[in-house]
Amino acid sequence: AAKQQAAASEAQVAQAEANNVRAQSDLARYTQLVQKQEISQQQYDQAVANAKAMTATVEAARAAARAAQQEIAQAQSKLAQAQAMLRSSRTSTQQVQVSQSKAKSASANVDRMKAELDQAELNLQYTTVASPVNGIVTGRTVEVGQNVQPGQELLRVINLDDIWVTANFKETQLAHMRVGQPVTIHVDATDKDYKGRVQSLAGASGAILSLLPPENATGNYVKVVQRIPIKITFDPDETKGHELRPGMSVVPKVWIR
Incomplete structure (x- = not known):
């Protein structure tokens, strides 16, 4: 549109210049004629006015042409800017795609390294065999530096915080015995009495x-008094000194009243 307007302006300039040339020529001719008094002063004045008007028309046409050229230049500048922005946008899009690819690759490397770290930490944990309970090591069957196999028994850990007494009472002694009854436990090794409770009677x-x-044997009808295992636990804080050991001989006394 700007180019069409510029072409029209150029045509108008050419037309205006042609009209101006004719008007100036008429003015020169009318000047000679008025001096010879062959035409009236009014005709001469009209020729002068027409020449001035044609000159102004030429200037206006030239100004319009210059304005059209400026519009064309501005449009071309905007076009160049738009093309530059388009090229920059395409370059930015490519850079974004490259950056995204690098980010995905870096994320994959992070995940891989994290998996390797987790595996290394797990392998490190395998180098330490932790006991599930606190206690005293006994019955150790291996030495430092010895190779072991999966499932091999290495040692035994005695949990001294979880000790109880299994008392085999006669069945004739259970008539009034109940769970929760207090018990006095005399330990021969320490020559002390400890307090406890009846926890359960075996089935x-x-x-x-x-x-x-x-x-x-067939035909043997001799009645034999049976013994029932009774589990007796120590009261809290009774074994905090860790004086007792599994297998020690004790004499329990259940208080049924």
Whole structure:
């Protein structure tokens, strides 16, 4: 549109210049004629006015042409800027894509390194065998530097915070015995009395619970008093000194009243 307007302005300039040339020529001719008094002063004045008007028209046409050229220059400048921005935008898009690819690659490397770190930490944990409870090591079957196999027994840990007494009372002594009754436990090794409670009564006699239960011979009707395992636990803080050991001999006394 700007180029069409510029072309029209150039055409108007050419037309105005042609009209101006003719008007100036008429003015020169009318000047000679008025001097010879061959035309009236009014005709001469009209020729002068027409010449001035044509000159002004030429200037106006030239100004319009210059304005059109400026508009063309501005449009071309804007076009160049738009093209530069388009090229920059394409370059930026490519840079963004490259940056995104680098970010994805870096993220994948981070995930891989994190997985390797987790595996290394897990392998490091395998180098330490931790006991599930606190206690005293006994029955150790390995030495430092010895190779071991999965499932091999290395040692035993005795938890001295979880000690109880298994008392085999006669079945005739259980008539008034109940869970929760207080118990006095005399330990021969320390020659001390400890306080405890009846925690549970076994569901069968010791003979039935043994690895090889005895069987009466045919025709043997002798009545044998059976013994029932009773689990007795120590009261809190009774074993905090860790004086007792599994397997020690004790004499329990259950207070049924």
